[in-house]
Amino acid sequence: MSKDSYSDFIDLCKKSIAERKSMEREPLADSVAVRSAQMGRLNTTLRRSIDNLEEELCRFEKNFVAAGGNVFWANSYKEVHEQMRAVIVEGKYRTATFIDSSDTLLFNELGMDYFMKDEKVTLCEEGQLQLMVADMMVADTGSLLLLNKDKDYLKALNNNAVNVFFVTIDRLLSCATYAEAYAKAAGDRGRKNTGIPFATFGGSPHCETIVFIVNNQRTELLSHKRQRQILSCLSCGRCEEVCPVDNVIGKEPYDNVFTGPTGRVMLPFMESLEEYRHIVFACTMCGRCEEVCPIMLPIRDMIMASRREFFEKGHIDSRIDGMLTKYRKYVMDRHKMNKSSWMKQQVFSSHLSHEIKDARQLPHFESKTFNEQYIEEHSK
Ligand code: SF4
Ligand code: SF4
Incomplete structure (x- = not known):
């Protein structure tokens, strides 16, 4: 993913999450709360x-x-x-x-x-x-x-x-x-x-x-406890109509008769996880699909489960896997996380290759550590 398309994707995530928050304040007529x-x-x-x-x-x-x-x-x-x-x-x-x-x-x-x-x-x-x-x-x-x-x-x-x-x-x-x-x-x-x-x-x-x-190939899904629920789908197409990602990427990346959020869940199993990993990760987790699904299928849960399987099965470059392991170890260390944000940024950045740093916007650490924020909050 290029730097430009990555920032477009981040903008899309922010927009769809903001839209979802406004939907929470003004629920759709057939939202989960009022569905029969x-x-x-x-x-x-x-x-x-x-x-x-x-x-x-x-x-x-x-x-x-x-x-x-x-x-x-x-x-x-x-x-x-x-x-x-x-x-x-x-x-x-x-x-x-x-x-x-x-x-x-x-x-x-x-x-x-x-x-x-x-x-x-x-x-x-x-x-x-x-x-x-x-x-x-x-x-x-x-x-x-x-x-x-x-x-x-x-x-x-x-x-x-x-x-x-x-x-x-x-x-x-x-x-x-x-x-x-x-x-x-x-x-x-x-x-x-x-x-x-x-x-x-x-x-x-x-x-x-x-x-x-x-x-x-549908029985391929049966052994996957979460994703198998997609087999109950009514193929009504509502989720695809409201998905912000599908509205941007269209049907072409699917290259299949299955498209939209249902295709995102089914294709990695009906075709191959490797071939369809881009589809699994192209989701902002906004939950709009679930809001309109008449039978309330937990689509985000299924996509998350596929992402987890993707990592567990090792469908990832070993070099990137090594970098992520170091990164995970680093952010799980409370002592290291209490260092200054500048220091954390340096160390964090040193764990990643130029290839990743050039292609992605790296997250920024808060200027105050969690400890500082906690003390500040409780001394009021
Ligand atoms: S949560 Fe559903 S609607 Fe939102 S981006 Fe993912 S598949 Fe599309
Ligand atoms: S809204 Fe629900 S039932 Fe309709 S196509 Fe999407 S997942 Fe299937």
């Missing part, structure tokens, strides 16, 4: 589904298959392509329709557009295959939750030859009771509490229905 208990319960149930993922997924599969549907499991997008190819070849399908493709990240993530072109399947209005992304799986009813859909849409599904749904393993509700709360949270943009229409669709013996349950 229903959303809290939804958060808990989504977290439980992630904690018991295997069990809940098996429950969904059992109920979906019992109703007449078919379930295909795919660990990666390549497995989705392989299994989809087998479906196309077996049924000799030549046409397909993408439903709401512009709305779904998952089609992009799986590269379905390119796949269909490679397989020479023509995309048209009323294709033999109807491809859709389901918003959620509901384990207790074995049905799929579809947002923004009405009864006419469901009729169209029943008329079609083969309905193929795609859903990722984390899109799981343990019981249908929470479907309405979920639709409300996902559609509750603009703080109007309007929610969005939804429908549930189960497997049926009268129309062929296939659901692809896709992992695509």
Whole structure:
């Protein structure tokens, strides 16, 4: 990071922290303080589904298959392509329709557009295959939750030859009771509490229905106690809209379909920590994302946990690590910290290489030591 971009980043941090302080005085209408208990319960149930993922997924599969549907499991997008190819070849399908493709990240993530072109399947209005992304799986009813859909849409599904749904393993509700709360949270943009229409669709013996349950690296997150909570994300996009860093850096540094605060948490695990460390550290900890998250996900906690792991796993230059160890030892020494600020500045600066000193603004020590400030405060 150059000196200029570093000072821009510091300015951005100061600005977003100041803005956050003013938000604390004037809370947003849907801030944590006034968000309904229903959303809290939804958060808990989504977290439980992630904690018991295997069990809940098996429950969904059992109920979906019992109703007449078919379930295909795919660990990666390549497995989705392989299994989809087998479906196309077996049924000799030549046409397909993408439903709401512009709305779904998952089609992009799986590269379905390119796949269909490679397989020479023509995309048209009323294709033999109807491809859709389901918003959620509901384990207790074995049905799929579809947002923004009405009864006419469901009729169209029943008329079609083969309905193929795609859903990722984390899109799981343990019981249908929470479907309405979920639709409300996902559609509750603009703080109007309007929610969005939804429908549930189960497997049926009268129309062929296939659901692809896709992992695509998401289980990498499961072993990380804090970061795994991001799997409950509703993909509503509110956090990205308000993030001051993302408003400056845009989507380009992510180079992925996942962007924003959620991408910041997911990508180091779904891709690699080394490749995405710049994204992990590009956060001012202002907390605006948490203020607007309908299910109150602790995004800062997750980013902090990733930063800690980054250091613990030694993804850092050994020379810099050595310098930081000396620095840490120095600032932890009470005796040394009671020296004059000039002296501390000299010693501190001598621990760092020119490379770092030239690229960064170093912190300045207070002119009075902690002891001096303490004595002054208590002698008043
Ligand atoms: S990710 Fe959240 S805490 Fe970090 S800068 Fe963006 S809004 Fe602030
Ligand atoms: S983390 Fe962001 S995208 Fe996910 S539910 Fe919260 S606000 Fe929406």
